[in-house]
Amino acid sequence: xxxxxxxxxxxxxxxxxxxxxxxxxxxxxxxxxxxxxxxxxxxxxxxxxxxxxxxxxxxxxxxxxxxxxxxxxxxxxxxxxxxxxxxxxxxxxxxxxxxxxxxxxxxxxxxxxxxxxxxxxxxxxxxxxxxxxxxxxxxxxxxxxxxxxxxxxxxxxxxxxxxxxxxxxxxxxxxxxxxxxxxxxxxxxxxxxxxxxxxxxxxxxxxxxxxxxxxxxxxxxxxxxxxxxxxxxxxxxxxxxxxxxxxxxxxxxxxxxxxxxxxxxxxxxxxxxxxxxxxxxxxxxxxxxxxxxxxxxxxxxxxxxxxxxxxxxxxxxxxxxxxxxxxxxxxxxxxxxxxxxxxxxxxxxxxxxxxxxxxxxxxxxxxxxxxxxxxxxxxxxxxxxxxxxxxxxxxx
Numbered sequence: 525x526x527x528x529x530x531x532x533x534x535x536x537x538x539x540x541x542x543x544x545x546x547x548x549x550x551x552x553x554x555x556x557x558x559x560x561x562x563x564x565x566x567x568x569x570x571x572x573x574x575x576x577x578x579x580x581x582x583x584x585x586x587x588x589x590x591x592x593x594x595x596x597x598x599x600x601x602x603x604x605x606x607x608x609x610x611x612x613x614x615x616x617x618x619x620x621x622x623x624x625x626x627x628x629x630x631x632x633x634x635x636x637x638x639x640x641x642x643x644x645x646x647x648x649x650x651x652x653x654x655x656x657x658x659x660x661x662x663x664x665x666x667x668x669x670x671x672x673x674x675x676x677x678x679x680x681x682x683x684x685x686x687x688x689x690x691x692x693x694x695x696x697x698x699x700x701x702x703x704x705x706x707x708x709x710x711x712x713x714x715x716x717x718x719x720x721x722x723x724x725x726x727x728x729x730x731x732x733x734x735x736x737x738x739x740x741x742x743x744x745x746x747x748x749x750x751x752x753x754x755x756x757x758x759x760x761x762x763x764x765x766x767x768x769x770x771x772x773x774x775x776x777x778x779x780x781x782x783x784x785x786x787x788x789x790x791x792x793x794x795x796x797x798x799x800x801x802x803x804x805x806x807x808x809x810x811x812x813x814x815x816x817x818x819x820x821x822x823x824x825x826x827x828x829x830x831x832x833x834x835x836x837x838x839x840x841x842x843x844x845x846x847x848x849x850x851x852x853x854x855x856x857x858x859x860x861x862x863x864x865x866x867x868x869x870x871x872x873x874x875x876x877x878x879x880x881x882x883x884x885x886x887x888x889x890x891x892x893x894x895x896x897x898x899x900x901x902x903x904x905x906x907x908x909x910x911x912x913x914x915x916x917x918x919x920x
Contacts, residue, residue: 531913533898534558535906543584547574548787552795555910564912566798569832571911572788573895576765576806576827578907579778580756586773587748587755592623592763595747600719600740602627606711608634609729610721612644612678612685616821617721618692619768620744624719625696632714633689637664637704641722643817646686646704647673664704679815709736719743723764723823745823748776764823765806778804781828789830803829805909808893809885825892833887 538554541547551574559566580586596605605628610617625631637659638652639645652659655672664672666686677684686702693700703710708729711718716739720729726743733741744763751757758765758777765777778784785802792800806822826833895909 533894534910535898536908536910537905538908541578541581545582547582551788552791566796568799569915571801573803573805573909575907576778576804580775585756585776588773589623591752591755593626595752596624596627599742600717604630604715606632606715606718608711608720609636611640611642615768619774621692622696625693625698628698630699631693632701634703634711636706642821647676659706663710666702669704708732761823785828785830801830801832805892805895808896809889810893826888829888
């Protein structure tokens with residue numbers, strides 16, 4: 525019988541994960557329990573995805589903000605430091621900023637405007653035009669920013685991040701000076717020791733600063749790349765991907781993710797006989813049309829995945845075939861023609877008109893975004909996502 529349903533994404537409930545838990549076994553047990561409860565079967569090429577948060581919890585990959593302070597002080601000297609291009613986030617960056625400020629006597633905080641890297645706005649872009657401000661060249665002091673734009677609270681959180689970040693730095697015992705600019709070289713007029721906090725543009729920013737004469741340049745990905753006082757760490761991403769745990773601790777991006785996904789895949793094969801693909805996922809890669817926020821505050825959507833998730837989709841556009849190649853057909857004749865075309869399609873459709881509009885992004889970015897939307901970030905209690913039929917097409 526022909527299957528009438530395509531891709532299915534299910535959020536799977538799991539126990540609250542604690543440090544030291546055997547997460548691989550918990551994931552397999554949870555998915556198989558869900559399948560039994562909902563009366564469906566595992567299939568080859570199913571995808572099981574696990575949020576990075578529970579993996580980091582199971583690993584105990586935590587650090588204190590005093591550990592951050594110690595690492596920042598050791599690398600940047602503990603005097604005046606430039607902290608540039610942070611995202612505006614209570615969960616993601618504010619907790620890190622507390623530690624950073626404890627590792628310095630003065631922080632020159634340079635904020636990008638009108639928005640941060642992931643789209644959180646400090647000021648409405650329409651106001652820039654109204655006030656005659658050019659964000660590509662104009663450098664604003666805090667006083668000038670307030671004179672032009674006043675107080676600006678975040679669309680969704682209601683937080684004035686300029687005031688909030690300033691207060692965090694002061695409470696940490698450091699002096700603060702706030703400026704607004706988009707050219708990284710501006711910070712060198714204030715200090716030669718710089719911590720660049722951007723995520724996806726960090727390599728370019730570091731290069732520009734080094735070429736312009738900075739003495740020390742590090743990024744968030746250079747802090748806590750090894751343990752400090754027994755803390756957690758991430759050798760690849762440092763503080764990138766960090767989330768607030770408590771007022772004094774952060775949860776870092778998980779480590780050894782490749783070993784984890786391969787262990788989960790192995791257990792599924794042993795217990796079900798099915799070849800299941802497995803990935804760890806964090807933020808999805810999509811943009812909110814109202815708040816203009818790009819979701820991806822993690823350094824990558826997926827830090828690790830099994831080999832079957834490598835690559836990009838190789839798909840044809842059904843409506844293109846229906847409107848062009850087979851415009852004279854209908855009914856079963858049209859269905860059969862399209863099915864035959866799909867079965868015999870080229871292995872690489874890049875540049876072909878028949879594939880236009882199929883969004884050839886990486887599979888892990890597409891599937892990770894689906895997982896992030898399925899599991900949510902609140903109280904759903906579904907840190908595992910089971911996807912079926914993702915690799916099916918019209919012929920299945």
